[in-house]
Amino acid sequence: xKRSFPLRRWAVSELEERRGERWAERVGxxxxxxxxxxxxxxxxxxxDVIATALLQSGDGELELVRGRLDRAHGYHSLTPTHPAMxxxxxxxxxxxxxxxxxxxxxKPLRYxxxxxxxxxxxxxxxxxxxxxxxxxxxxxxxxGVIEPGAFRFMCLGERVHHLEIQLGYQHRGxxxxxxxxxxxxxxxxxxxxxxxSSIAHGLAYASxxxxxxxxxxxxxxxxxxxIGLELERVAMHLAGLSGLAGDVGFLQGATTWGRLRTxxxxxxxxxxxxxxxxxxxxPGESRASADGALLEVVRSNLALMVxxxxxxxxxxxxxxxxxxxxxxxxTLTHAQALDIGLVGLPARACGVELDQRAYGLGVYGEHPMxxxxxxxxxxxxxxxxxxxxxxxxxxxxARILEGMSSLDAVRRPVGELAAGQLVASLSEGWxxxxxxxxxxxxxxxxxxxxxxxxxLRNWFGLALAVRENDISDFPICNKSxxxxxxxxxL
Amino acid sequence: MTLPWTLAHxxxxxxxxxxxxxxxxxxxxxxxxxKGPPLVQTFxxxxxxxxxxxVYSGTTTAVFWVAPYVMLATAAVAGLIVPMxxxxxxxxxxxxxxxxxxxxxLGRMALMLGALDTGSAFExxxxxxxxxxxxxxxxxMFLSLGTLGSxxxxxSFSQMLTFHGADPAVxxxxxxxxxxxxVLLQVESARMPVDDPTxxxxxxxxxxxxxxxxxxxDLAAMEYGAGLKLATGSALLASLINPFGAGSPxxxxxxxxxxxxxxxxxxxxxxxxxxxRLRLSAxxxxxxxxxxxxxxxxxxxIWRTGGAL
Numbered sequence: 001x002k003r004s005f006p007l008r009r010w011a012v013s014e015l016e017e018r019r020g021e022r023w024a025e026r027v028g029x030x031x032x033x034x035x036x037x038x039x040x041x042x043x044x045x046x047x048d049v050i051a052t053a054l055l056q057s058g059d060g061e062l063e064l065v066r067g068r069l070d071r072a073h074g075y076h077s078l079t080p081t082h083p084a085m086x087x088x089x090x091x092x093x094x095x096x097x098x099x100x101x102x103x104x105x106x107k108p109l110r111y112x113x114x115x116x117x118x119x120x121x122x123x124x125x126x127x128x129x130x131x132x133x134x135x136x137x138x139x140x141x142x143x144g145v146i147e148p149g150a151f152r153f154m155c156l157g158e159r160v161h162h163l164e165i166q167l168g169y170q171h172r173g174x175x176x177x178x179x180x181x182x183x184x185x186x187x188x189x190x191x192x193x194x195x196x197s198s199i200a201h202g203l204a205y206a207s208x209x210x211x212x213x214x215x216x217x218x219x220x221x222x223x224x225x226x227i228g229l230e231l232e233r234v235a236m237h238l239a240g241l242s243g244l245a246g247d248v249g250f251l252q253g254a255t256t257w258g259r260l261r262t263x264x265x266x267x268x269x270x271x272x273x274x275x276x277x278x279x280x281x282x283p284g285e286s287r288a289s290a291d292g293a294l295l296e297v298v299r300s301n302l303a304l305m306v307x308x309x310x311x312x313x314x315x316x317x318x319x320x321x322x323x324x325x326x327x328x329x330x331t332l333t334h335a336q337a338l339d340i341g342l343v344g345l346p347a348r349a350c351g352v353e354l355d356q357r358a359y360g361l362g363v364y365g366e367h368p369m370x371x372x373x374x375x376x377x378x379x380x381x382x383x384x385x386x387x388x389x390x391x392x393x394x395x396x397x398a399r400i401l402e403g404m405s406s407l408d409a410v411r412r413p414v415g416e417l418a419a420g421q422l423v424a425s426l427s428e429g430w431x432x433x434x435x436x437x438x439x440x441x442x443x444x445x446x447x448x449x450x451x452x453x454x455x456l457r458n459w460f461g462l463a464l465a466v467r468e469n470d471i472s473d474f475p476i477c478n479k480s481x482x483x484x485x486x487x488x489x490l
Numbered sequence: 491m492t493l494p495w496t497l498a499h500x501x502x503x504x505x506x507x508x509x510x511x512x513x514x515x516x517x518x519x520x521x522x523x524x525k526g527p528p529l530v531q532t533f534x535x536x537x538x539x540x541x542x543x544x545v546y547s548g549t550t551t552a553v554f555w556v557a558p559y560v561m562l563a564t565a566a567v568a569g570l571i572v573p574m575x576x577x578x579x580x581x582x583x584x585x586x587x588x589x590x591x592x593x594x595x596l597g598r599m600a601l602m603l604g605a606l607d608t609g610s611a612f613e614x615x616x617x618x619x620x621x622x623x624x625x626x627x628x629x630x631m632f633l634s635l636g637t638l639g640s641x642x643x644x645x646s647f648s649q650m651l652t653f654h655g656a657d658p659a660v661x662x663x664x665x666x667x668x669x670x671x672x673v674l675l676q677v678e679s680a681r682m683p684v685d686d687p688t689x690x691x692x693x694x695x696x697x698x699x700x701x702x703x704x705x706x707x708d709l710a711a712m713e714y715g716a717g718l719k720l721a722t723g724s725a726l727l728a729s730l731i732n733p734f735g736a737g738s739p740x741x742x743x744x745x746x747x748x749x750x751x752x753x754x755x756x757x758x759x760x761x762x763x764x765x766x767r768l769r770l771s772a773x774x775x776x777x778x779x780x781x782x783x784x785x786x787x788x789x790x791x792i793w794r795t796g797g798a799l
Contacts, residue, residue, distance in 0.1 A: 136611040136693075143702075144690050158615075158770065247694075249686040249767035255522040321683065321766040329769070471615070472770040475691040 001219040004226055004362030005204070008062040009211050009423040012439065015066040023067025024075045027053045031082050035063060036354075037341060038426070039435050040088035041450040042096045047071055049098045052450075053088075054424050054437065060359035062424055074099025084341025087456055110168030110489050123166045128154035133161070136471065140169050147485035153471055160471050163463045170489035178449040183438070184209055184414055187282045190436075194453050194487030195276060196239075199225070199232040200429025201451070202281035204436040208425035209283040212417040212440060217362060220410035224286030226363040227400060227407070228268065228277050230393040233430040234305065235264035237386040237393075240482045244383055245316065247476050248325045256312040260305050267301045270294060271407070284414040290407040299401060306394050313387050326380035330465040330477030333377055342461045344432015344454045345389075346481055348373045349381035356428035367400050369393075379473075382480040389430075419444040431455065431483065453487030491578050495740075502574040502748075503566075507717025508532045510724055510755045517759025532717065536710045544706035549609045557604025558704060558711035564597035565718035571647050574725045576732050576747030577740045578648040586646050587635045591628070594678065597715065598624055605700035612692045616699035623684065623696065623773060627677050630780035634670040637663060637787045641794065651726070652743075654735030659794035666790060668730045669783025673776070675727060679720035681758055683768040683776065694770065724754045 018026055031037060040053040051067040069075055077100045078085040089100050090109045094116075100106060107124060111117045120140075128135060136153040148169035154162045174193055178186050190205040191198040203225050210217075238261035245253025265275040271288040272280040280288050290298060316322055332342070337350035347354050348371065357369045372388045374381035401407075422439045432454030441447040462481045466474050491499065512529035519526025528534075546555065570581040571590045583589075602620055605613035639645055641663055642653035654660070676684045680697030692699050701712045728750035734743045768776055 134611070134614075136615070138693065143692060245766075247689070247691060249682055249689065249762065250765070251518060251522055251763040255524075259523075319766060321768070324772070325766050325769055470769065470771050472694045474693050 001217055001222055002362050002365070003207055003211075003217040004222050004364050005207065005356050005425070005427045006056070006060050006062055006359065006361070007207055007211055007423065007425045008064075009421055010064055012420045012422050015064065015422070018065065018067045020067075020069055020073065021075050023051055023053075023065060023069060024078055026065045026067075027055070027085075028078055028082060030055050030063060030065065031078075031084075034058065037082070037084050037088070038062070038424070038433070039437065039450065039452050040085065040092065041437065041448075042069075042092040042098055043448045044071070044096045049092075049096045050448075051092065051098070052422070052437070052439075054435070060356070060361070062426075064422070064424070069098060071096065071098050074101060076101045077103035079103050079105075083339050084457075086340075087460065091456075108168070110171050112168070112171055112173075117168070117171070120166075120168060123150065125152045125164050125166070126154065126162065128161060132156060140166075149485050151474075153474070155471055158470050158472065160466050160469055160474065163466050163474075165459055165463050167459065167485060167488050170486040172486070172490065174490040175449050175451055178451070179446050183417060183446045183449075184213070184283050188278075190451075191276075191278050193451055193490065194455070194484040196236055196484065197232070197429040197431065197434065197453065197487065199228045199277040199280060200427050200431075200434045201436070201453075202277070203229060204425045204427040204434045206281050206283045206285075207427070208423045208436050208438050209417070210412075210414065211423045211425065212421055212438060213283075213415045214418060215284060215412055215414055218410060218412055220408065221284075221286045221412070222362045223400065224288050224407065224410060225281055227397065228272065228280045228286075228288060229427065229429070230397050231264060231268050231271075232277055234390050234393050234397075235261050235268070236430040236482075237390045238264055238305075238309075240479065241316075241383060241386050241390075243479045243482070244326075244379070244476060245322075247479050248322060250316065250319065250322050253312055253316045253322075256308060260308055260312075263301050263305055267298055270297060284412040286410045288407060289409040292405055295401060295404060295407060299398070302394055302398055302401075305390075306398075309387075309390060309394075316383075317387075323380065325473075325476065326383055326480075327376070327378055329379045329473045330382075330462075330469055330480060331376070331378040332461055332465045334375075336464060337377065337461070340460055340464065341457050343457055344428070345385055345430070346382055346458055346461050347432065349385045350377035351375045354433075356426050356433050363400070367396055369396055379476050379480040417444045417446075429454065431487075432458065451490060453484055453490075455483040455485075455487040458483050459488060491580055495575070495577065496580045498744075499570075499574050499580055503569045503718070503721070506574070506721035506725070506751065507714060508536075510721045510751065511717055513752060513755035514759040514762070517756050518763050521760065521763030532713070536714055539705075539710035539713070540707045542706035544704070544708050547608060547703060550607050550703075554604050554607040554703075555708055557600040557607075558701075558708040558715065560600035561597040562711040562715040562718070564593045564600075565715040565722070568593040568597075569718055569722045572722045572725050573648045573651055573729050573747075574722070575744040576652065576725075576729050576734075577743050578652070582646045582648050584645045587639070587650070588632075590647060591631060591635075594719065595624075595628075597719075601700055601712075604704075608703045610703065612695075612699050613702060615693075616696055616702075619696045619770070620700065623677050623777065626774055626777045627674050627780050630670045630777075630784040631674055633781070633784035634667040634787050637784065637791045638667050641791045651729035652732075652736045654737070657794060659790045662790035663787040663794075664730055666783045666785070666787030668727065670780045670787070671723070671727050671730060671783075673780035673783070675720070675723035677777065679716065679723055681720075682762040683765060684773055686762075686767045689767075694767075721751075724751045727754055 035055040038054040042051040049069045053065040055063045138151040140148040140150040150166040152164045242257035269275045334351045355371045357364045358371045424437045435452040437450040439448040511532045516526040602617040605617040639650045642650040644650045685696040
């Protein structure tokens with residue numbers, strides 16, 4: 001069996017290093033050909049900056065463009081012609097000091113480092129001026145137990161003209177920490193990059209480490225991990241729907257979906273010992289196990305979720321007041337989604353057919369998973385995608401568990417990492433694609449670890465979606481995206 | 491009113507904020523499949539709040555800490571005018587309903603000024619929404635109460651609310667007034683579908699955001715004042731739909747009245763459990779229902795008198 005998600009390994013020595021502007025030209029040319037940028041990142045090497053762009057074709061194939069740029073000279077920004085590059089260029093500039101000419105919005109992405117973070121309070125937000133306009137600042141400290149992030153609304157009465165989002169308050173230096181010590185023992189750290197996507201990040205990390213150490217894909221590993229990933233998706237989609245229903249005061253949805261989420265995370269608890277799937281995945285390992293009796297419990301939990309979600313979905317979908325709240329609120333068009341490089345759930349809600357599970361690889365080749373898309377791009381569409389993905393994941397889980405007499409923990413030895421390699425490993429978490437890129441040096445130690453949560457790209461989608469909406473609808477727009485602060489801030 | 495009835499009125503007035511809120515919360519809990527908090531939970535909450543030390547921001551002035559008590563006092567006095575037991579009220583005089591309306595208005599003004607005094611963008615937005623919504627329901631309130639008064643030939647609350655007649659036009663007037671008062675109750679006491687009292691999202695709040703910076707006893711005064719308004723509004727509605735009028739034995743009227751108040755609380759809880767809150771920009775259109783009810787009452791009243799008012 002192959003791996004279930006796109007993964008590719010390159011020997012660094014065989015990569016063509018494009019100098020200066022030619023790197024950007026090549027990336028731009030590939031984007032014009034219809035490839036999609038997955039990530040772009042850079043690291044310093046003396047006065048040079050090594051830049052890497054990862055692109056994906058429509059059939060899931062990964063392409064790499066490698067460049068060696070002069071830090072002070074830099075290159076001409078790709079963002080004006082390819083807006084999807086905007087967050088990557090901001091990040092490269094912030095992390096390496098690489099000059100990027102004519103970038104329209106080159107503000108710090110997350111104020112990395114102690115010196116930089118002291119300037120966070122003075123973030124140069126855009127200003128709106130006029131007699132009848134006002135600005136509303138929400139955060140960075142919020143009233144609830146949510147993560148910190150600053151939102152500046154520029155409003156005309158109750159209408160939002162523009163929203164600027166400033167993040168970085170959760171920056172923990174994850175990428176630097178991942179470079180310390182043995183790369184094979186970083187699973188616990190990886191699981192907390194975004195605590196609600198532990199499995200998705202764990203999976204991408206473990207697959208990358210296995211690819212670097214030459215361990216081939218193993219059917220037992222792939223199957224066990226995919227079960228965890230789909231359970232995580234079901235649990236978090238249920239939590240998201242419960243939150244959406246709660247935010248418009250639709251009590252039945254809020255309580256029933258909330259209760260079912262407990263069933264989902266408790267199922268993970270029974271399988272791996274953690275409700276959030278921590279410890280399920282390690283390099284070379286899938287630790288979840290169940291005997292026949294426990295599998296029966298899992299199957300009956302799945303059946304319960306199928307039965308009860310059907311009832312509450314029906315209540316939600318048939319309620320005129322709910323429909324009125326969610327339809328035409330926070331709309332993004334298909335073109336906007338493609339332009340800004342939206343990924344995952346919100347992209348699919350705009351009709352973008354992007355799902356890393358849909359290439360029919362590995363377990364998803366054995367048990368195919370259809371893409372779930374909606375066309376309208378509003379909060380309603382994002383709720384519908386959640387509802388349908390829960391249905392599909394639950395029936396997928398039922399199919400994969402069918403006839404299984406036991407689920408066994410798998411453990412394969414993981415050797416030393418190969419030297420001078422670059423590996424890009426993806427997975428499809430509940431929010432969208434999770435990307436881990438690892439590069440080893442001549443001694444087999446990591447020289448670069450790039451982590452990317454889908455939140456990095458989707459936050460800008462939220463900012464666009466609330467334009468010309470009521471400011472009072474911001475909370476449901478926000479919940480419908482349900483993005484991670486710490487996943488963005490790393 | 492005789493002394494025992496006045497005492498009973500006072501007891502009802504003071505206890506009903508706690509119990510009405512308790513019944514609403516219980517109803518919501520039942521719909522959600524939970525057992526719910528004790529009926530008198532609000533009382534415990536208020537006691538807890540009064541034992542806390544209030545916190546004041548450096549930007550606030552006396553307006554901020556006076557506001558809760560103005561609101562509490564106006565709500566309490568307004569509660570003396572409305573027939574809490576459906577059989578008259580301790581404070582009753584000609585055109586007292588105008589006094590009642592502006593007592594609530596004064597309380598609201600204090601609340602809004604207190605909110606603006608904090609200088610917070612949230613509270614300013616809440617005050618602006620409150621001002622818009624209450625301005626939109628005020629015409630409906632006066633139109634419906636005026637119609638009711640002219641039909642009953644009475645000018646005080648307790649007389650006009652307890653007026654009954656077998657005439658179908660009287661029934662239509664009462665139905666129209668009930669529609670108007672239901673919407674008014676939802677606006678004044680910040681309930682669904684106009685406002686969501688349980689939300690934690692500042693950007694969507696109307697009433698809740700204006701008390702966001704209050705704490706301790708000040709917050710308790712705000713909460714209790716809001717409870718008083720909810721209870722008085724329910725009593726108003728209960729009087730309107732009470733099938734027993736001035737001619738019936740007083741105890742029967744009072745018993746039916748209290749049962750109806752309870753029913754209203756259950757209905758409020760049920761509404762909040764089964765529908766989503768309206769989009770804020772759609773609320774003004776919804777408030778038109780109050781005006782519709784009031785105009786309906788007016789037309790029926792004109793029809794009854796053959797064109798003379």
